Amino acid sequence: MNHRHLLPNEIDLLLDSEVGFGVAPLRAHVEECAPCRAQVDEARAVVEALERIPRFGPAPSFANRVMADVQVIEPWHVALTAAVSRFIPRTTGMRVVFGVTASLASIAISSAAVWLAFRGDVAMYLAGLIDERLRATLTAGAASAVRGLLGSGAIEAIGAQGMAAVAVGTAVAVVAAGSAALGLRAMASASRRSRE
Ligand SMILES: [Zn+2]
Numbered sequence: 001m002n003h004r005h006l007l008p009n010e011i012d013l014l015l016d017s018e019v020g021f022g023v024a025p026l027r028a029h030v031e032e033c034a035p036c037r038a039q040v041d042e043a044r045a046v047v048e049a050l051e052r053i054p055r056f057g058p059a060p061s062f063a064n065r066v067m068a069d070v071q072v073i074e075p076w077h078v079a080l081t082a083a084v085s086r087f088i089p090r091t092t093g094m095r096v097v098f099g100v101t102a103s104l105a106s107i108a109i110s111s112a113a114v115w116l117a118f119r120g121d122v123a124m125y126l127a128g129l130i131d132e133r134l135r136a137t138l139t140a141g142a143a144s145a146v147r148g149l150l151g152s153g154a155i156e157a158i159g160a161q162g163m164a165a166v167a168v169g170t171a172v173a174v175v176a177a178g179s180a181a182l183g184l185r186a187m188a189s190a191s192r193r194s195r196e
């Protein structure tokens with residue numbers, strides 16, 4: 001008989017039914033020692049009870065449901081990149097349309113802004129919505145802004161170009177806006193098709 005009782009890890013070795021160096025003496029001790037045999041039997045009963053317990057696991061959709069409620073804070077540049085890339089089409093053809101449309105839209109917006117800046121008084125006069133005094137104030141403001149940006153000669157130059165310049169500018173803006181609208185419609189229908 002060995003000189004000492006079994007240690008917990010030695011009981012584990014016996015329960016795992018491992019065979020190897022050192023297991024045989026442990027078995028021999030358990031054969032002869034009632035307290036150690038009782039401990040091993042008790043431990044074996046626990047292991048067998050644990051193996052009979054049904055195994056519980058989360059439902060497959062559990063992770064998704066949790067993550068749906070988690071606020072993931074992403075850096076602004078990541079969010080911006082994702083937002084922009086969502087609008088960029090996947091096919092090369094649609095990318096060309098997208099690029100042209102974006103350029104046309106920016107041209108339309110720029111020309112409209114420039115037209116308004118230089119001919120804001122005309123727009124307001126035609127619309128007939130703004131009263132005389134406000135119109136005069138805004139016109140004076142626009143004129144002084146132009147003078148500040150381009151020098152006092154710019155006002156005379158704009159005045160000299162007259163209605164021809166306004167007509168050309170308006171035509172460019174209208175054509176650009178119309179083409180941009182067509183491009184946007186093409187992209188919208190393309191993305192609808194790809195989603196179906
Ligand atoms: Zn013992």
